[in-house]
């Protein structure tokens with residue numbers, strides 16, 4: 508059986524949603540990041556990067572949301588979370604790489620600036636820049652949703668699962684002007700109406716926005 512190591516409110520929600528959408532046979536394992544459990548020897552043996560999510564499979568452990576999302580989609584083809592066409596799948600992978608490598612670290616510049624500099628003045632300067640950078644990122648997402656489509660790439664996909672994490676984080680105070688991205692807001696509402704998403708949110712004790 509699959510086992511997802513997660514922390515409530517974290518980016519592991521993307522993989523959690525995908526597992527629910529896929530109807531996967533899996534269990535959740537809570538990692539209390541508030542107590543730094545991700546740095547314990549036991550968890551570092553699971554994911555030496557000391558991060559969630561990690562997915563335990565019968566072939567070994569996977570980390571990194573984009574890899575987990577693609578794996579869940581490919582091993583549960585009946586859920587149709589990715590297209591069969593190679594180019595269409597690559598477009599989704601490009602979007603997920605953007606979320607993982609660009610959007611996620613922008614939030615980290617606000618919440619974990621000590622990763623990037625030691626000087627408190629540099630922390631403040633990085634934090635001050637985050638809202639405008641996030642508005643720029645979400646401007647690109649808004650454009651992706653702008654032709655009246657419900658989901659990022661036409662059909663619902665793992666890109667929608669992953670976007671939901673950062674779209675939710677973007678709503679927190681002081682992180683830009685999310686009201687200026689109404690299509691992103693509508694995407695949040697559409698996601699929350701999906702039964703699989705509602706189940707994942709409830710299991711994590713996450714609020715409905």
Ligand SMILES: N[C@@H](CCC(=O)N[C@@H](CS)C(=O)NCC(=O)O)C(=O)O
Pocket residue numbers: 517518519540545557558559560570571572573607
């Ligand atoms: N690139 C990784 C990022 C994982 C990550 O940074 N997870 C955060 C939660 S959102 C974490 O475990 N933070 C704990 C820490 O940094 O100590 C992914 O997408 O899976």
